[in-house]
Amino acid sequence: MVLRKxxxxxxxxxxxxxxxxxxxxxxxxxxxxxxxxxxRLEALAAELKKAYPGITVVTRKLDVNDHDxxxxxxxxxxxxxxxxxxxxxxxxxxxxxxxxxGRFDANRQTLQTNFLAAAxxxxxxxxxxxxxxxxxxxxxxxxxxxxxxxxxxxxxxxSKAGVSALAEGTRIELMKTPIKVxxxxxxxxxxEMNEDITKVPLGTRAEAGAQALVKAIESEAAKAYVPSWPxxxxxxxxxxxxxxxxxxxx
Numbered sequence: 001m002v003l004r005k006x007x008x009x010x011x012x013x014x015x016x017x018x019x020x021x022x023x024x025x026x027x028x029x030x031x032x033x034x035x036x037x038x039x040r041l042e043a044l045a046a047e048l049k050k051a052y053p054g055i056t057v058v059t060r061k062l063d064v065n066d067h068d069x070x071x072x073x074x075x076x077x078x079x080x081x082x083x084x085x086x087x088x089x090x091x092x093x094x095x096x097x098x099x100x101x102g103r104f105d106a107n108r109q110t111l112q113t114n115f116l117a118a119a120x121x122x123x124x125x126x127x128x129x130x131x132x133x134x135x136x137x138x139x140x141x142x143x144x145x146x147x148x149x150x151x152x153x154x155x156x157x158x159s160k161a162g163v164s165a166l167a168e169g170t171r172i173e174l175m176k177t178p179i180k181v182x183x184x185x186x187x188x189x190x191x192e193m194n195e196d197i198t199k200v201p202l203g204t205r206a207e208a209g210a211q212a213l214v215k216a217i218e219s220e221a222a223k224a225y226v227p228s229w230p231x232x233x234x235x236x237x238x239x240x241x242x243x244x245x246x247x248x249x250x
Contacts, residue, residue, distance in 0.1 A: 004085035004136055008032040008077055010064060010121060011091030013040040015191035016140065019210025020088060020217075025052045027214075032077035032084065034062035035091070056081065064091045064117035074124040086136040087125035088217070089118050089163075096155035107155035114159030119166055126170060129179045136180045138217050139167035143187045143231055146238050150247055171222055183223045184216060187231040202230055 007024055011017040013035035021031055025048040035041045038061040045057040058080050060073045078084045093113040097103035122137065129135030144153060145160035164183055171181035188202060189209030204212070204227055216224035225231035 002085075002134075002136075004029070006030045006032065006081040006083055006085045008034070008074065008084050008087045008125075009090055010034045010062065010088070013037040013044065015206075016186070016189060016210065016213060017088075017090045018044060019206055020090070020213055021048065023210050023214040025055055025057070028052065028055060030056040030081055031058070032081060033057065033059045034073055034077075036061065036063050062091075064121060065112055067117070067120040070117070070120045071124045071127075074121075074128060078128055083132055084125070084128055084135065086138060086217070087121070087128075088138040088140065089121040089125070090140045091117065091121070092140065094156050096152050098151050099154055110155045111159050114156065115162045115166075118163045122166060122170060126174070126179065134178045136182065136217075136220060137167075137170065138182045138184060139163060140184045140186065140213075141167065143185050143225065143235070143238075145185060146235060147241070147246065168223075180220045181222070182217060182220055184213060184226055185223065185231070185235070186213065186226045187234075189213075189226070 007029050009017050009021055009031065012021050012033035017035070021033055021044065024031060031048070033041055033045060038059070041059045045059050049055065049057050058077060060076060062069060062073045064070055074084070091113070093110050095106050096110045097106045099107070118139065122139065125135070125137050129137065141164040142160040144157040145164040147157065148154070149157040167181060167183040174181060186209065187204065189204045190206040209227065212227040216226050225235050
C-alpha cells in the first residue's frame with residue numbers, strides 16, 4: 001500500500017473534515033486544509049502543528065462554489081507541498097426543503113454545493129493526479145445516495161446520488177492506472193449537519209466516525225459504507241424498503 005503523505009481535505013473547518021484532519025495529523029501526515037471559515041481553519045491548523053510538530057499544515061480559504069478558485073487553490077497546495085497524494089472531496093451542505101414549498105433557493109444551493117462544486121473538485125484533483133501519474137481521490141457521498149427521500153432530504157439525496165455516480169464513472173475511467181478512486185457512503189455520523197444525533201437511530205459519535213472514515217480511506221476500496229456496521233448490511237436491504245416507509249422521513 002502506498003503511503004499517502006500529503007493529504008488535501010475540503011470542508012475541513014468542522015464536522016467530518018475536521019475529524020479526518022485530526023486523525024491524519026495523529027498519523028503524521030501533512031495536511032492541506034480548505035474551507036470558507038478561515039478563522040476556524042487557522043485555529044485548527046495551529047492546534048495540530050503544536051500537537052504534532054513534525055507535520056506540515058497549510059490552509060486556504062475556499063468557497064467550493066467558486067469553481068475557478070477550486071482549481072487555483074488545489075494547484076497552490078500542490079506547489080506548496082510538492083505533490084498531492086490524496087484529495088478528500090468532503091465539503092458539503094444539507095439544507096434542502098420539500099419540493100414545491102417555495103424554497104428552491106435552498107435546494108439549488110444544496111445541489112450546487114454537493115454536486116457541481118464536488119465535480120469541480122474532482123476535476124481539479126484528477127487533473128493534478130494525471131500530471132503526477134499517481135494519487136488517490138476520495139469522494140464523500142452519503143448512505144442516502146442509495147434511495148430517493150422525501151421532504152427536506154430530497155435534494156440532498158439526489159445530490160449525493162449524482163456525486164456517487166460521478167465518482168464511480170471516474171473510477172472506471174482510471175482503472176488500470178496508478179490513480180485510485182474511493183467513494184465513501186457514511187451513515188449518521190455526528191456533525192454540524194445533524195446536531196440532534198441523540199435522536200437519530202444508529203448514530204455514530206464524531207470521533208468514532210472520523211476513525212471509521214480514515215480506516216475506510218486507507219483501505220483504498222472502490223466503495224465503503226461507514227461505519228461498516230451496520231451500514232454495509234443495511235445497504236443490502238435498503239433498496240427493498242417500501243416507499244411508504246420512506247414517506248415517514250418527510
